[in-house]
Structure formats: structure tokens, C-alpha cells
Amino acid sequence: MPARLAILADPMIAVLVVATALAVLLPATGDARSAAQIVSNAAIFVLFLVNGMRIARGEIARGLVNLRYFVPLLAWIFGVMAMIGLGFMQLAELALPPLVALGFLYFGCLPSTVQSATSYTSLAGGNVALSVVGAALVNIAGVFITAPLFALLGGGEAVEIGYETIARIGVILVLPFVIGQAVQGWTRDWIVERKARIAWLDRGVIGIAVYVAFSGAVEQGLAGMFGAVQWAVLIGLVSAFLAIAIAGAWLAGGALGLARADRIAFLFAGSQKSVAIGAPMAAILFAPEMAGFVIAPLLLYHLLQLVVAAPLASRLARTPL
Structure with missing residues (x-):
């Protein structure tokens, strides 16, 4: 398939579109939303349990040894990108609802992808082994770093990281991952053999979280808050963020x-x-009526990064010098 059409083959796009459409047409409200939130939390627990099972402890150890790559990558993702997100949040506040503007800071503090970053690294002729290990380590770090970093940079506008929030993160994200790491000696081969099916677990959990988040946003009048100008501003800012991220990461390397x-x-x-x-994580940090607004820039960024990554990887593969 041509690189420019690769996005059409990504099932994650279909999952996000379906979850968002369902939230618009059949939002979970009232008691149904509470039940959906419980289902979402349970699904997230299972997802991080499986993540703990499939990320080999040996891979983590090998990544930590390559400090020349891993330390600057951490600094770039959780330092530079977070600060860029803070700047874009302040810019977005001039034209967009505050919670949507806050979404720029939120996704600026997030770790990088694992699957798509690795796939495009392979397509571009990059170091796939390093990409896999680095992305896995960055995602593990993100479970511990993203929420407090977001709260620190966002100040009073961001979520308050109190004992209750820390407890939710610990129980729903950290605990299952630790359990997965502890039992992976008995379970990892089984998980690896079912890699394709497990990928659908990832997509399903993300779809549920997006549905619950956008249901709350729809109930709060998300659609009525965006006119043509606001959509143009949002798309323009997300596109500019992505352009800066790509150029900056390449120059930093x-x-x-x-x-x-x-x-x-x-x-x-x-x-x-x-x-x-x-x-x-947004489903844990924010109330459902807030989460849909906050993740709106992230979902658009995710779509655009896939649109851009395929032709970019193809171009890098054709210019080896």
C-alpha cells in the first residue's frame, strides 16, 4: 500500500471515529455514564496488566543502559514537548474553550506511541530495536511522570493531584503493571503468541475511554461551542505543534x-x-464532563501524526544519506 494511504489501513482510526460518533449519537448520561465509567476503569486495569506481562524486563534493562539515547529522549518528551504544550495552551486560550486549550498542555506531557512509532521507524530504515525499547521505557515513565508534570505546569487550571487521584492512578495503572511484570515469566509467551488479538484489546480499551469522555463533553454542549473559526484555529494549532515536534526532534537527534x-x-x-x-489516563484524572474537552486536541494530533508519518518515513527511506 502506498505510504500516503497507510493511514486508511490503521484500525485505530476507525475505533476513534466509531467511539466519537457513538458518543455524539448515543452518549452515556446519568446512571449509564457511571456504569460506563466503571467498565472503562476495569478495562484500563486489564490493559495495563497485559502491558506489564508483555514488556520484557530484559528490554527495560537494555534500554536503561543506552543512556546516550534514553536520557535525551526523556528530556525531550517530558521537558521540551511539555513546555511547547504549555506555550500552545496559552495561545489556544485566546480563541478556544479553556478545557480544550488545556488539552494542548495535557498531550504535550504524554509519552510517545509504541506501535506506530516503531512501525514508522522500521519503514524509514531506523533502529527498530532501539525504538521498541525506548518507546516501552518512555511509556512506563509516562505512567509516573505525566500526571504530576501536567499538574505542575497547569497550576490551578489543571487537575489537582491529591491523594484520591494518586490512589486511582496507583490502583488502575501502576498496580496492574507491577502484577503483570511479576507474573510475566508464566504469561509472556502466551501474550506474545496472541499479539494480533491483544492489539484489539488496546484499541477496545481506548475506544471505551474515548466514548465515555466524549459522552460527558456532548452532554455539556461540546458541539455548540465550536464554529468554523474555532475548528480552523484548533486544526491550525495542532498542525503547528506537530510541525514543531517533528522538526525539533530531528534537529535534536x-x-x-x-x-x-x-x-x-x-x-x-x-x-x-x-x-x-x-x-x-484522562478517564482517571478528569470527570467525564471534562475529559472529552481535554482530549479533543490529542485525538486530532493522533490523526495528523499518522497522516504525516507515513510519507515522512517513506521519504527518509529513499534518502539514506
Whole structure:
């Protein structure tokens, strides 16, 4: 399939479209929303349990050894990208609803993708092994870093990270991952053999989280808050954010003196953002009537990063020098 059509083959796009459409047409409200939130939390628990089972402890150890790549990648994703998100939030506040503007800071603090960043690194001729390990480590770090970093940079406008929020993150995200790591000696082979089916678990959980979040936003009048001008501003800002992320990650990799294959891995890990972490975490951090507004920029960014990544990877593969 031509690179420019690769996005059409990504099932995640269909899942996001269906979840959003269902939320618009049949939103979960009242008691139904409470029940849907319980289902979403349970599904997120299972997802992170499986993540703990499938990320090998040896991969984590190998990644930690490559400090020349991993430390700058962490600094870029949770430092530079977070600050860019803060700047775009302040810019977006001039034209967009406050919670939607806050979404720029939120996805700026998120870790990078695993599956798509690795796939495009492979397509571009980059270091796939480094991409897999680096993305896995960044996502593990994101479980611990994203929420407090977001609260720190967002101040009073962001979610308050109190004991209750910490407890929810611990029980729904950290605990199942630790359990998965502890039992992976007995379960990892079974999980790896069913990789394709497990991928649908990822998509299903994300779809549920997006549905619950957007149901709350629809109930609060999301559709009526956006006119043509607001949509143009949102799309323009998300596009500019992505352009800065891609150019910055590529230049940062060059400044670090990384080999071309490693630089390509840094590019995709450093510029892409994970809806697989972002949607479930938003369901934990925010009330449903808030979460849909906050993740709106993330979902648009996810779509645009896939649109851009395929032709970019193809171009890098054709220009090996």
C-alpha cells in the first residue's frame, strides 16, 4: 500500500471515529455514564496488566543502559514537548474553550506511541530495536511522570493531584503493571503468541475511554461551542505543534550526534503522542464532563501524526544519506 494511504489501513482510526460518533449519537448520561465509567476503569486495569506481562524486563534493562539515547529522549518528551504544550495552551486560550486549550498542555506531557512509532521507524530504515525499547521505557515513565508534570505546569487550571487521584492512578495503572511484570515469566509467551488479538484489546480499551469522555463533553454542549473559526484555529494549532515536534526532534537527534538509524528512532518517538496512554489516563484524572474537552486536541494530533508519518518515513527511506 502506498505510504500516503497507510493511514486508511490503521484500525485505530476507525475505533476513534466509531467511539466519537457513538458518543455524539448515543452518549452515556446519568446512571449509564457511571456504569460506563466503571467498565472503562476495569478495562484500563486489564490493559495495563497485559502491558506489564508483555514488556520484557530484559528490554527495560537494555534500554536503561543506552543512556546516550534514553536520557535525551526523556528530556525531550517530558521537558521540551511539555513546555511547547504549555506555550500552545496559552495561545489556544485566546480563541478556544479553556478545557480544550488545556488539552494542548495535557498531550504535550504524554509519552510517545509504541506501535506506530516503531512501525514508522522500521519503514524509514531506523533502529527498530532501539525504538521498541525506548518507546516501552518512555511509556512506563509516562505512567509516573505525566500526571504530576501536567499538574505542575497547569497550576490551578489543571487537575489537582491529591491523594484520591494518586490512589486511582496507583490502583488502575501502576498496580496492574507491577502484577503483570511479576507474573510475566508464566504469561509472556502466551501474550506474545496472541499479539494480533491483544492489539484489539488496546484499541477496545481506548475506544471505551474515548466514548465515555466524549459522552460527558456532548452532554455539556461540546458541539455548540465550536464554529468554523474555532475548528480552523484548533486544526491550525495542532498542525503547528506537530510541525514543531517533528522538526525539533530531528534537529535534536542531529545535535546529539546520533547515528542516522538512531536519529530516525528518536524522531518518531520524540514527535508522536500516545492516545493509548492519554485516553485512559484522562478517564482517571478528569470527570467525564471534562475529559472529552481535554482530549479533543490529542485525538486530532493522533490523526495528523499518522497522516504525516507515513510519507515522512517513506521519504527518509529513499534518502539514506
